[in-house]
Amino acid sequence: MAEFSLELNEDQLQLQKWIHEFGVDVIRPVAEEWDEREEFPWPVVEQAAQIGLYGWEFMAEAMLNDPTGLTMVVALEELFWADAGIGMAIMGSGLAAAGIMASATQEQLMEWVPQCYGTADDVKVGAFCASEPDAGSDVGGYRTRAVYDEATDEWVLNGTKAWITNGGIANVHVVVAVVDPELGSKGHASFVVPPGTKGLSQGQKYKKHGIRASHTAEVVLEDVRVPGRCLLGGKEKLDQRLARVREGKPGNAQAAMQTFEATRPAVGAQALGVARAAYEYSLEYAKERHAFGRPIIMNQAIAFMLADMATEIDATRLLIWRAAWLGKNGKFVNAEGSMAKLKAGRVATWVTERAIQILGGYGYTREYPVERWHRDAKIHDIFEGTEQIQQLVISRAISGLRIE
Numbered sequence: 165m166a167e168f169s170l171e172l173n174e175d176q177l178q179l180q181k182w183i184h185e186f187g188v189d190v191i192r193p194v195a196e197e198w199d200e201r202e203e204f205p206w207p208v209v210e211q212a213a214q215i216g217l218y219g220w221e222f223m224a225e226a227m228l229n230d231p232t233g234l235t236m237v238v239a240l241e242e243l244f245w246a247d248a249g250i251g252m253a254i255m256g257s258g259l260a261a262a263g264i265m266a267s268a269t270q271e272q273l274m275e276w277v278p279q280c281y282g283t284a285d286d287v288k289v290g291a292f293c294a295s296e297p298d299a300g301s302d303v304g305g306y307r308t309r310a311v312y313d314e315a316t317d318e319w320v321l322n323g324t325k326a327w328i329t330n331g332g333i334a335n336v337h338v339v340v341a342v343v344d345p346e347l348g349s350k351g352h353a354s355f356v357v358p359p360g361t362k363g364l365s366q367g368q369k370y371k372k373h374g375i376r377a378s379h380t381a382e383v384v385l386e387d388v389r390v391p392g393r394c395l396l397g398g399k400e401k402l403d404q405r406l407a408r409v410r411e412g413k414p415g416n417a418q419a420a421m422q423t424f425e426a427t428r429p430a431v432g433a434q435a436l437g438v439a440r441a442a443y444e445y446s447l448e449y450a451k452e453r454h455a456f457g458r459p460i461i462m463n464q465a466i467a468f469m470l471a472d473m474a475t476e477i478d479a480t481r482l483l484i485w486r487a488a489w490l491g492k493n494g495k496f497v498n499a500e501g502s503m504a505k506l507k508a509g510r511v512a513t514w515v516t517e518r519a520i521q522i523l524g525g526y527g528y529t530r531e532y533p534v535e536r537w538h539r540d541a542k543i544h545d546i547f548e549g550t551e552q553i554q555q556l557v558i559s560r561a562i563s564g565l566r567i568e
Contacts, residue, residue: 166231168489170482172238180238186217187246195247198377199536204333205253205377206287212254213284220281223261233492237433237484244437248540249377251434256329256378257281260290262427263338267354267396276356279336288359291334293325293383300327301553304349308385310341312399317392319355321385324367327547331381332366335359339385343402350409354396363388374539427548428501429487432508435544436480439512442519442537443473450522460522469518476511483507499554499561505544506554512541 172180190211198205212218226236243251257280264276280290299305308323321341325331337357344351357364367382392399447470450461460466487504490496516538520527527534545551559567 166233166489166493168486169232170485172234173232176232176235176238179235180242183217183239183242184245186212186215187242191243191246191250195250195377196530196533196536199247199249200376202371202376204289204330204379205250208250209253209289210287213281213287216284218254218257218281218287219284220261220278223258223277223281227262227265231492233429233488233490234485236430237488240430240433241437241440241481244434245441246437247377248434248438248537248543249375251437252329252375252378255434257288257290257334258430259292259329259427260334260336260338263292263294263340263354264356264396269396269398272356272393272396276336279359280334282335288335289330289333290336290338291328291330291332291383293328293331293337293339295325295327297324297326297382301550303352306340306342306349306352308339308341309345310339310343310353310355310395312343312392313389316389318389319392319395321355321357321363321388321390323385325383325385327370327380328383330379331383332369333379333381337364337383338396339383344406347406347409351406353402355390356394356396357385357388357390358394361388361390373542374536375543428505428554429484429491431544431548432480432484432487432504435505435508435512435541436477436484438537438541438544439473439477439480439508439515442516442534442541443470443477445534445537446470446473446519446522446527466522469522473515473518476515480504480508480511497561499558502549502554502557502561505549506551506558509541509544509546509551509554512544513538516541 191208194208209218216222226239240255243254260280261277264273279288282288296306296308299307308321308325310319310321312319321339323341325339336359339355339357340352341355342351343353363386365384367384369379369381372380395402450466450470451459453460461470483504487500490500516534519534520538523532523534526532529535556567
C-alpha cells in the first residue's frame with residue numbers, strides 16, 4: 165500500500181506539465197468556439213488521441229497502475245483548468261470504462277474498454293447510461309428493464325435514459341437496467357450494448373447552461389437485444405447475487421452506485437480545475453485593472469476575496485487528494501469521496517461567481533471567460549450525485565443511521 169503523501173512523483177509532475185501545455189496550446193484557443201457551437205469537439209479529441217491523452221491505455225495507466233490514486237485527479241484538474249466542456253468530451257468515455265470495470269469479468273474488460281475509445285486514427289467514444297427522466301439521484305426509481313430470453317441467450321432492454329454523456333453518438337453504451345423490480349436498487353445489472361445494435365437511438369439532445377462542448381442526450385432503448393455475454397459479470401454471478409438479496413443477505417453495491425463511488429474524487433478534481441482557472445484569471449485582472457489611481461487588488465475588498473478564493477481552492481485540493489488516496493486503498497470511512505465532491509462543487513460555483521464580481525461588468529460579458537467558467541462550474545453541484553445526495557451519503561456514514 166502506498167503511503168499518503170502530498171508530494172507528487174516525477175511521473176505525475178511530468179503528466180501535470182504535459183496536460184497543462186496541451187491545455188494552453190490546443191484547448192484554450194478554441195474553448196469559446198466549441199462552447200458557442202454546442203457540438204462535440206471531435207478535432208480536439210482526435211488531437212488528444214494522437215498524443216496519447218485520449219485512449220484506454222492512458223485511462224488504465226492512470227486508474228489501475230497508480231497506487232497513490234493521485235494521477236487521475238492531477239490530470240483532471242489540469243484538463244478542466246483548460247476547459248470543462250472539452251475536458252468532459254475527452255474524459256466522458258472514462259465513465260463508460262469505469263462502468264465496465266465496476267462489474268466486468270477480465271475477458272469483458274479487455275473486449276469492451278478499448279472499444280470505448282477506438283484508436284488514435286479512428287476515435288470512438290463510450291457512454292454510461294444510468295439516469296432516467298424520472299430517476300436521477302433516485303437510483304431505486306429506474307424503470308429501464310432487462311428481460312432474459314432463455315431460448316436465444318439474449319437480454320432484451322427497454323426504456324429511456326436521460327442526461328447521458330455521449331449518449332447516442334457512442335460506439336459502446338453501458339446501460340444499467342432493472343432485472344428484478346421487486347428488489348429495488350439491488351435488482352440492477354449493467355449491460356454492454358455493442359455498436360450498431362438495433363433498437364438503440366438518440367432521443368433529444370439537451371441544450372445546456374454549461375459544459376456545452378460535451379454531448380448530452382437521451383438514449384432510447386426499444387426491444388434492444390444483446391447477447392448473454394454482454395451482461396457484465398455474467399449470469400451465474402448475477403443469479404448468485406440476486407439469490408443472496410432475496411434471502412435477506414447483503415448483496416454487492418448496485419451497479420450505478422459502484423461507478424459513482426469510484427469517480428466522485430475525480431469529479432471533484434474537475435470542479436477544482438474550473439475554480440482554479442477563474443481564480444488565476446481574476447487575480448491577474450485585479451493586479452492589472454486600475455481604478456481610483458491604483459490596481460484594484462490594493463483594495464481590501466478585492467484582496468480579501470482573492471485570499472478566500474485561494475484558501476478554499478487549496479482546502480478543496482487537500483480533500484480531493486485525501487479521497488483519491490483513500491478510495492484507491494480501500495480506506496473510505498466517512499464518505500470522504502462524497503465530502504470531496506460536495507466541497508469541490510460548492511467551491512467552484514462560489515469562486516467563479518466571485519471572479520465575475522471582481523471583473524465587474526466585464527465579467528458578465530462573453531468577451532471574458534469567467535462567465536463561461538461560472539456556467540461550467542454549476543454542473544458539479546448536480547451530476548454524479550447532487551449536493552444534497554452527497555450530504556445524505558455523508559450523514560449516513562458519520563451517524564451509522566439511515567437518514568432519509
